[in-house]
Amino acid sequence: MSIRYVSTRGKAAELSFEDVLLAGLAADGGLYVPTSLPTFSQSQLAAMQDMTYPELAYEIIAPFVGDCIAESDLRAILNDTYAEFRHPAVAPLVQLEHNQWVLELFQGPTLAFKDFALQLLGRLLDHILARRGEKVVIMGATSGDTGSAAIEGCKRCDNIDIFILHPHQRVSEVQRRQMTTVIAPNIHNIAVQGNFDDCQAMVKSSFVAAPFLPDGRRLVAVNSINWARIMAQIVYYFYSALALGRIDKPTSFSVPTGNFGDIFAGYLAKKMGLPIDKLIIATNRNDVLHRVLTEGVYSRLTLEPSLSPSMDITISSNFERLLFDLAGRDGSLLNEWMATFADRGLALPDAALSDARVLFASHRCSDSETCDEIAHIWSRNGYLVDPHTAIGTKAARACETGSGTATVTLATAHPAKFPAAIEASGIGVEAQLPSHLADLFERPEAFDVLPNNLSDVQAYMATHCRA
Ligand SMILES: *Cc1c(COP(=O)(O)O)cnc(C)c1O
Numbered sequence: 001m002s003i004r005y006v007s008t009r010g011k012a013a014e015l016s017f018e019d020v021l022l023a024g025l026a027a028d029g030g031l032y033v034p035t036s037l038p039t040f041s042q043s044q045l046a047a048m049q050d051m052t053y054p055e056l057a058y059e060i061i062a063p064f065v066g067d068c069i070a071e072s073d074l075r076a077i078l079n080d081t082y083a084e085f086r087h088p089a090v091a092p093l094v095q096l097e098h099n100q101w102v103l104e105l106f107q108g109p110t111l112a113f114k115d116f117a118l119q120l121l122g123r124l125l126d127h128i129l130a131r132r133g134e135k136v137v138i139m140g141a142t143s144g145d146t147g148s149a150a151i152e153g154c155k156r157c158d159n160i161d162i163f164i165l166h167p168h169q170r171v172s173e174v175q176r177r178q179m180t181t182v183i184a185p186n187i188h189n190i191a192v193q194g195n196f197d198d199c200q201a202m203v204k205s206s207f208v209a210a211p212f213l214p215d216g217r218r219l220v221a222v223n224s225i226n227w228a229r230i231m232a233q234i235v236y237y238f239y240s241a242l243a244l245g246r247i248d249k250p251t252s253f254s255v256p257t258g259n260f261g262d263i264f265a266g267y268l269a270k271k272m273g274l275p276i277d278k279l280i281i282a283t284n285r286n287d288v289l290h291r292v293l294t295e296g297v298y299s300r301l302t303l304e305p306s307l308s309p310s311m312d313i314t315i316s317s318n319f320e321r322l323l324f325d326l327a328g329r330d331g332s333l334l335n336e337w338m339a340t341f342a343d344r345g346l347a348l349p350d351a352a353l354s355d356a357r358v359l360f361a362s363h364r365c366s367d368s369e370t371c372d373e374i375a376h377i378w379s380r381n382g383y384l385v386d387p388h389t390a391i392g393t394k395a396a397r398a399c400e401t402g403s404g405t406a407t408v409t410l411a412t413a414h415p416a417k418f419p420a421a422i423e424a425s426g427i428g429v430e431a432q433l434p435s436h437l438a439d440l441f442e443r444p445e446a447f448d449v450l451p452n453n454l455s456d457v458q459a460y461m462a463t464h465c466r467a
């Protein structure tokens with residue numbers, strides 16, 4: 001009776017949890033989604049209210065994992081995963097106003113919410129690989145947060161070698177050092193003499209190319225379309241609402257959004273029984289999602305660099321998972337929609353748009369509004385937010401309905417990760433790195449610089465992965 005996983009494009013084979021963990025994009029180009037969801041009644045939610053973060057994570061995650069991992073093993077993996085977080089609550093809440101809260105998701109090793117999923121993903125993979133007696137290679141490209149979170153999540157994995165490509169001299173020093181100072185035999189940082197798109201293109205080609213790794217080793221993706229990442233992110237929606245005691249009244253969430261992964265997890269939490277009023281899509285000037293909700297058209301514009309770089313996207317890959325539901329979970333209709341989107345932009349049918357608007361609201365912030373919001377929260381609350389979180393708190397107030405519903409803004413990164421925006425806000429304070437990273441700028445680094453050339457990168461990977 002385990003949950004199975006289907007592709008949004010309807011043609012690829014159904015998979016078990018174990019296979020979906022190792023799979024990236026489905027063979028038909030779609031993303032995997034569960035065929036059914038566990039649901040929790042009000043009395044079940046009440047019984048979960050006093051649980052610790054790893055205990056609650058077990059309740060939420062176990063139904064998705066099914067019989068792929070034994071209960072005691074899964075509990076041990078979850079305890080180990082969330083012991084990496086600095087705060088005893090793992091995801092602490094901070095109150096800003098009578099009805100406005102911030103959920104600090106930056107207490108993990110790399111100071112961004114991606115640790116919640118990637119710390120878990122590395123351990124789940126390693127566990128399953130040990131049982132199968134296999135080794136894999138993870139390959140990814142990063143312009144910032146994902147690479148360091150993936151590296152930290154894999155550094156103790158016996159069965160995984162990880163290769164992360166970043167554009168040489170084009171990532172911030174904090175972000176580079178968070179990757180290159182993790183020194184372990186299975187961690188491989190490659191600085192490519194090109195830009196982020198070049199790195200991304202090499203990763204994409206490697207997944208479709210003829211096998212180039214020794215002894216037929218499998219290549220695994222950990223980008224934001226990986227199902228297990230979404231699954232891990234469902235937990236903190238439950239955790240924060242339960243911590244606020246909001247079991248019989250709805251909570252709203254404001255989510256700084258790029259690839260729609262984090263907020264899609266909130267959508268699933270609602271379908272699993274958590275009372276949620278609104279999910280607020282908070283975007284920067286790269287507003288593809290804000291335009292869908294306000295204008296009803298899903299269409300791509302050119303990329304505009306912003307002070308919140310982790311949300312600088314033109315296509316929001318996980319939005320396809322919501323579109324699949326809006327299309328009545330009809331894979332062939334979704335295929336048509338995605339083709340229209342790629343071709344000229346997709347005008348959502350009225351019924352789909354009004355369905356989306358029942359749950360989702362949206363707000364867009366310019367860079368100057370982002371700076372003003374950092375300054376506003378600092379002067380009013382003495383609390384420093386990073387630029388992504390600032391877009392979230394601003395959107396939370398902008399979308400208030402007057403009903404007094406409590407809104408939780410997801411704080412997706414620690415302010416010390418984005419010093420340029422804090423400085424641009426003009427408040428005259430600097431965010432300090434937490435103590436475990438205080439000596440980041442003195443630590444030795446390890447990375448190799450390679451030409452912007454696919455065969456050089458693949459040859460490097462083939463010779464550098466562990467035997
Ligand atoms: C990745 C990231 C986001 C966007 O998350 P999505 O799941 O892609 O919507 C927002 N803020 C920060 C700091 C991030 O690292």
